[in-house]
Amino acid sequence: MPVRFAAVGLDHAHIFGMVSGLLEAGAELVGLASDDPDAAVCQQLRTMQPDVPWFDDAQQLIDDPTIDLIATAAIPVRRGDIAIAALEAGKDVLTDKPGVVTYDQLEAIKKLVAEKGRFWDVVFSERFNVRSAIKAGELVRAGRIGRVVQTLGLGPHRERDRAHLSGGSGRPDWFYDVTTYGGILNDIASHQIDQFLWLTGSAAGDVVSATVANFNHPDHPDFQDFGDMTLASDTAQGYVRVDWFTPQGLPTWGDGRLVIVGTEGYIELRKYVDIEGRPGTDHLFVADQQGTEYIDCSDVELTFFGDVIADVTNRTNTAVPQEHTFEVSRLGILAQEKATVRKLF
């Protein structure tokens, strides 16, 4: 029997990748539900999946004993409650990042995961779905650059894409409201927090310093168009910068980079574009004591969604350790809480 899942909370376009990843891994999508049926993402998913039934009441899906897994990419502030309801009903959960925006949500989820024996996986996407990031992990684990002393992650994002889903009218209102998206560090820096802990082999970390800023959005005074943070673990440092300043002239949504400094070398990833360089994505550069090397990572295998499905079936925790997901989520909220808030307006 295939794993049966429902998609509940269809506000962010990340749901497309989550659904297609689960379908390709062999799961069956048995229902859709969302608070805002008029949202562009929701309508597009229904168009893409015309045979999957729509439910006006998400609770019907959550209560359905034949469903194993609830996937969600709701507005960030609502993801926690959807996960809590799903866990209470004995479902596994796969959520877009950020999975939570408050400590209360996180604590409730931790408690339910323990009580119900289900998992709560947050798709910190990059490390799971970006082939160069997976390759970097393999090289680091193999000792190629010695002991990792710092990760430096840059996550610039495009705010308005000419070809954006919304048809060019821009982002939805919740995108600009910190009470609904949860803050730039908890949202888009969660990728880099995840990679920091993972690549430095750290079970736990701390936020040394953080800043969020509105540098260029006078019409949305509470929007955070820039954020950065310094992280520390027992053995290493981390730095993250995220922003919404990708210009229209870049041929993709963001020039995501990761630099991993080790005691015996370093690795640089140009994840989505090699500006004025090689075509395609997933460019990995390494310098070690012997020389330099370019590695095209386009043939690296992606296993994340298959691992999630196997975890549902086998009651294992192979896709991503549960405690790691909790710690990344805690650090995202902590960064947001500790951040100095700068407004130029």
Place this chain on the structure above:
Amino acid sequence: MPVRFAAVGLDHAHIFGMVSGLLEAGAELVGLASDDPDAAVCQQLRTMQPDVPWFDDAQQLIDDPTIDLIATAAIPVRRGDIAIAALEAGKDVLTDKPGVVTYDQLEAIKKLVAEKGRFWDVVFSERFNVRSAIKAGELVRAGRIGRVVQTLGLGPHRERDRAHLSGGSGRPDWFYDVTTYGGILNDIASHQIDQFLWLTGSAAGDVVSATVANFNHPDHPDFQDFGDMTLASDTAQGYVRVDWFTPQGLPTWGDGRLVIVGTEGYIELRKYVDIEGRPGTDHLFVADQQGTEYIDCSDVELTFFGDVIADVTNRTNTAVPQEHTFEVSRLGILAQEKATVRKLF
């Protein structure tokens, strides 16, 4: 009459570039002196300049009324005193960075600069002598990427070069002693502090957070092989990472980068090497609202040493504003003072 200068304090190899820069700009080198005549750098400079007289007593040069300018690349902790003595004698000063390691030195220099009407220029080299950095300044000033919201500077350095001056035996003892080199942030991050203020158009800045660490030097417990800091000015943020982890396999001493994020685009510099990419140095990449562009900066004109000489002759301050030099120096000391110290041993 050409500007006459003496080189006093010959411990760091940066003196070679300072001397050749001044000579090429038309100045005349009239004397050499240094506390440690046996230092490798000192001996090499004497060999390179066999016709320039050596003085056992540096004060003779400092007191010589026919000398206009004192250049120094002494051990960092001694540069301040050399500058103070030179200013007291009515000389202009050109010093390797860091120019000072304490606030007391800086205050004494500020006072003397005001009293004597002479200048104290610190060679924050990169912006003056790195063609891609000069080009980046031109593009920023021309508004190519809008208003700058962050500079991110990476300054990895090689600790032991196979072809190092020392003949392969490594760095001198003072290199590993924080009381003589002044700390990694004040030393090698001064480049990036300079570029932060300059490229964001900021007269002043602050250190938000800083860390220095010994990650991999158990034999030199007080050595700082890693440092980073977050900077802020009225309008922008800055981040700097410096380290001594450049591996032997990289074909140059360090993969220095600068990323300048603006409201309308960004610029990346690969200053000294384009790893597994284009040959040579000074690679500039820009993305703006229209597209992306690669700019080879190898033909950008260098004017710094000529400007210094003109400043000596004309009593002007064109090479670098004096207040800017003071502020960069203050921030370097402040970063070192505020830094959390991490030792893995």
